[in-house]
Amino acid sequence: MNMRAEPSPVSNVVDTSDPEAFFHVARSFRPGLAGFAAESSDAPWRARTVVLKLGDLRVGSQRTGGYRFSGTADSIFFSTMLRGSVEVTRRNRTEALGAGTVIPHINDHVSLRIAQGYEGFILSCRPEAFADACTHFCTEDPGLLLREVEAAPGRFDFARYIRNLLRLNALIGGDDPAMLADARFQREAGEILMASWVDTIASRVPLGSTPRARRHLARAIGYIEANFAEDLRIDALAQAAGCSIRLLQDQFRAVEGRSIVQYLTARRLAHARRLLLHDADGHSVTSAALESGFSHFGLFAQHYRAAYGEVPSATRANAKARARAGVGRQRPAGSMCP
Numbered sequence: 001m002n003m004r005a006e007p008s009p010v011s012n013v014v015d016t017s018d019p020e021a022f023f024h025v026a027r028s029f030r031p032g033l034a035g036f037a038a039e040s041s042d043a044p045w046r047a048r049t050v051v052l053k054l055g056d057l058r059v060g061s062q063r064t065g066g067y068r069f070s071g072t073a074d075s076i077f078f079s080t081m082l083r084g085s086v087e088v089t090r091r092n093r094t095e096a097l098g099a100g101t102v103i104p105h106i107n108d109h110v111s112l113r114i115a116q117g118y119e120g121f122i123l124s125c126r127p128e129a130f131a132d133a134c135t136h137f138c139t140e141d142p143g144l145l146l147r148e149v150e151a152a153p154g155r156f157d158f159a160r161y162i163r164n165l166l167r168l169n170a171l172i173g174g175d176d177p178a179m180l181a182d183a184r185f186q187r188e189a190g191e192i193l194m195a196s197w198v199d200t201i202a203s204r205v206p207l208g209s210t211p212r213a214r215r216h217l218a219r220a221i222g223y224i225e226a227n228f229a230e231d232l233r234i235d236a237l238a239q240a241a242g243c244s245i246r247l248l249q250d251q252f253r254a255v256e257g258r259s260i261v262q263y264l265t266a267r268r269l270a271h272a273r274r275l276l277l278h279d280a281d282g283h284s285v286t287s288a289a290l291e292s293g294f295s296h297f298g299l300f301a302q303h304y305r306a307a308y309g310e311v312p313s314a315t316r317a318n319a320k321a322r323a324r325a326g327v328g329r330q331r332p333a334g335s336m337c338p
Contacts, residue, residue, distance in 0.1 A: 015048045022047035039066030041116045055190030056129035060122045070111035077124045079103040084118035102158045104150045121165045133198045141218045151257040161196040216243040217251040229293040268292040280319040285312040
């Protein structure tokens, strides 16, 4: 393994030709992701990652060889592509994206394939920190704003946010430990990035027609979160939201880009997958399905495979095998967990 680590008090740098060393960093940054694998190429594979903690934000600069991964982010996560290309599969739809694209990765399960020569910037924070920042820019529900930007990122103008990323990227590229360790720099850089990021999202009027209609949607999503494992009927959901079924369907299609049933199914699948990945010994495929609101096991397996590219039993078997092997317990030299 060829690897050089350059830790400073507030930054972590991993420069390596070993994909596993890089993937360890990536997993620690996004614990809900899995399936990391290097893409074959004629050029030697190499990755350099610099990760900083700036207030409530975790930010990272990456230059890497080709690789792929899939999963959910377990946090609010945005990837900005400065150079190269990425293939994204989300909601059974695949699209190729080029330089200058911002890729939100929040609630949905996604698969990404990064081409050789990728250069980009990643930003992540806790939902609570984003919600607090939103109070300075708008009165919209932060969860709805995030769901909208994930469903239709092309409707947002990220120019100011990207300019600030490029400025920070230039500072990181300079490898100036004194600058990166300065408390004032950390605070101000974090505030500037958060402000430009949140302002970009909040300044876009949500796709729902009125604030009242968006409140109906927020109530419906909250009701689903509390009751997705039950036998949930659409008429009961509309009643909890305080609107008609038709209006609620329209709101889901406008903001979520899918129907109520599709949203509910995806939420149940995500819960089942979490049980199979993180509590494989405590749950069989059947119990995971039942605890997630599925009563028809054939349909559960069909939906699961369509969403994640494998049957539920394979997820459980792989999770148990990783637990037995103790994958991730030993950290490679120079790795980090921000």
